[in-house]
Amino acid sequence: WNVTVKNISGRELASTTFGLAVLETPLKYQSKLFSFKIQNVASVMPRIEFNTVGSKFSVVPALPEGLAMSNDGTISGIPVSISAPKIYEVRAENLYTQYVASLRLEIIPDYAGDLVERAKREAIEKSEFRNRIIKEMHYSDSSSGTFDREQSFTYFLGKRMVPEIRALGPKFTESNISGNFQFKSDGGLPLGLHLSESDGTVSGVPKVLSAAQVWNISFSLDGEFWTWLKIPLQIIDANKVSLKVKELSLRRGQLVFIPLYPQFDCSGILNISVVPALPKNLKFTSRPQCGLSGSASVVSDPKEHTVLIHWKSGFTSFKFGLEVLEPLDQLEYSKLAGTYLVGVGIPQIFPLYASGLAGKEVLKFSVQPRLPQGISLEKSSGIISGTPKAAKELSVYTITVQNKAGDSKQCDLSLEVVDQTGIQATYSKKPIYLALNESFILPLKVRPALNWILDNAVFDVFPPLPLGMKLGAKGSIEGAPLLTRKLEAYSIRIAYPFASDAYIANGFGQVQALASLSVVKRIKYLCYDVLDAYYTIGRRIKQNRPVFDKSCSAVTFRVTPKLPAGLKLDEVTGIISGAPTVTQDPLFFVVTATNPIGDIVTVRIQIEICQKKSKATPKMQSDPVLLSCGNETSTVSSPLDLKLISSSMSAVFMSSRRYIF
Structure with missing residues (x-):
């Protein structure tokens, strides 16, 4: 026999030769099954083709009762009990070697019909053997x-x-x-x-x-x-087993399974090894499918890996390239929306590189749909620049960045290009009411949104803004007004620079905006002359006037539920007047005062209307009396013990008597 050792490339490393012969064992028994009758002499002798001097014979398991083995391997004796067929292993050992032989023994009854019984046993044994097969x-x-x-x-x-x-x-x-x-x-x-x-x-x-x-x-x-x-x-075909993709680019954390090609049953693979080792958490698996699987947890530079697959029938190997890239977490741009003028160069719009958009990584940018005429996207850097050549309505453009791993991210930009004659500046179409001594900012709105031009604009206003207010850097009206002021219109002029002198020579370069402002004082309390009113049908009531800070302007009033027939609430002054025409059991009515800056103050008034006046004038009482003024409540023991309830309260009432603080 010749044995040769070769490496994967086929180069011979070593060889040797050895001889091998397979011989029959020199210890045998002539029959496969020995049947002995009970109470009859039995003897079995082995065929021995070796020197038995110094040899020791043994048998496993123990022979049937009455039989024994001699020093030459002979089995003899008189069996005393019936025994089913059983395999016995005979072993002969000496100082140099050992020999093993097997035989089957059975002890059968001693009667004439033993051949029939044997045939039955053989049929049963054959059936059992077939079932085993x-x-x-x-x-x-x-x-x-x-x-x-x-x-x-x-x-x-x-x-x-x-x-x-x-x-x-x-x-x-x-x-x-x-x-x-x-x-x-x-x-x-x-x-x-x-x-x-x-x-x-x-x-x-x-x-x-x-x-x-x-x-x-x-x-x-x-x-x-x-x-x-x-x-x-x-x-x-061992020479064609490989990954379908020879050069792989994966992103860190990407869960992948890339099968071996061509497809085959890989259940017989013993082992797969890779040199150099794959990035952490990546490996080749053989079950249930063969391929590269896992999720690389670290970034890896491009490397060539050799894969060795060990089958029982031999080895297959192949090579492939692999790199692991940082994932593209997100894509953002320095400006997500903009309006630009025909003929005026736009400021560069560039991508903001988040993690994974490293400068050394090869990226590819694309845009859909096509950018306005004169504006372009640099495919390698993602920078958007240029000078618009024609007007273009507001549109959404999708920028896509992709790396070699196939990972991609998108960002939407909203762009429009307008003629230079279509600029408008406004603050608000409605009057603006400011709260006295409270900070406020009213931004300037420019259509189209040319904030990149307004960064260097010059602003002025006429007439002067209320004391405490001013114009901000981008034309906003801001500050905290120190004095109340009636509603008044203000004109703000915006002068902004442009790229060319020809544009200014054509009469462009400024725009005006109007703002209507009023400064009002907040409403802090509300009360009425009479909080518990008793009226008679047909008699005109004494006007029930509201009590509040009269320096508060633009105040309006409303009442819920609706006042009884004949009574009315003046929405401007808050006065309740009229002559009731229907009776009314005692019922609370809520009067609400509001102003344009969002103040809401309420007070409850109880009204009772009878056919004729019969209600006695309330007397002084020593029991505590509940006083209510707007949202303020307190308890006093008598009118003589009234104390200041709130610094914001100027008057409270008990019945129809007034107490001034």
Whole structure:
């Protein structure tokens, strides 16, 4: 036998030669089954072809009662009890070696019908042996003697099948059965492979590729069909096993599975090794599918990796390139929306690189739809620049950045291009009411939104703004007014620079905006002359006037629920007047005062209307009296003990008497 050691590239590293002979054991027993009658002399002698001097014989398990083994391997004696057929192993040992032989013994009754009984036993044993064959007979390769039935035997195109596929199962030596095993293929085998009909061995040199397929082999004994055996087999081209993509770019954290190509059953793979080692959390798997899987947890520079796949039938190898890139977390631009003028160069709009958009990484930018005429996108840097050449309505443009790993991010930009004559500046179409001594900002709105031009604009206003207010850097009206002021219109002029003198010479370069402003004082309390009113039908009531800070302007009033018929509330002055025409049980009415800056103050008034005046004038009482003024409440023991309830309160009432603080 010649043994040669080669590396993956085929270079011979070493070789040696050795001789091997397989001989029959020199210790045998002539029959497969020895049957002895009970209470009769029995003797079995072995055939010995070696010097027994110094040898020691033993048998396992113990012989039937009445039988014994001598020093030359002879079994003899008079059996005293019936024993079913059993296999016994005889071992002869000396200082140099040991020999093993097996035999089957049974002890049967001593009567004339023993041949019939033996035939019955042989039929039973044959049935049991057949059941064992059906259950245990299977195919395996000669390297291990075992086989996982979920795996496929994998062999390489054009290379001899080593190890061979063999049928393994119960042997005749384990039974009293004799005969010939016969194996036949149902439908043949892949071209180049052969089946031995005597022992079922599959061997040869595959000549065609074969996908994973189960081949059926029939097993018979002396022409009697016993069972089907199955061989899951595939033939692959070892030189073509690889990843379909030779150069891989992955992003960190990306979960991938890239199968080996061409597709095949990889259940028979013993081991897959990679040099140099793959980035952390990436590996080649063989079950349930073959391929590169995982999620790389670290960034890796481009490297070439060699993959070695170990099968029982040999090795396959291939190379591929791999790099792991930082993921594209997000894409943003320095400006997401803008309005530009025809003929005026736009400021550069550039991408803001978040993590993963490293400067050394190769990126590719694209835009859809096409940018306005005169504006362009640099595909490698993503910078947008240029001078618009024609007006273009407001449109959304999607910028896409992509890296070699196939990772991409998008960002939407809203752009429009207008003629230079279409600029308008406004603050608000409605009057603006400011709260006294409170900060306020009213931004200037420019259409189109030319904030990049307004950065250097000059502003002035007429008449002067209320004391405490001023114009901000971009034309906003801001500050905290110190004095109240009636509603008044203000004109603000905006003078802004442009790129060319020709534009200014044509009369452009400024625009006006109008703002209507008023400064009002906040409403802090609200009360009425009478909070508990008693009226008579048909008699005009004394006007019930509101009590609040009269310096508060633009105040309006409303009441809920609606006042009884004949009474009304003046929405401007808040005065309740009129002559009631219907009776009314005591009921609370809520009067609300509001102003344009959002102040809301309420007070509750109880009104009762009767047919005639019969209600006695309230008397002074020593019990506590609840005083209410707007949202302020307190309790006093008598009018003489009234104290200041709130610094914001100027008057409270009890019945129809007034107390001034």
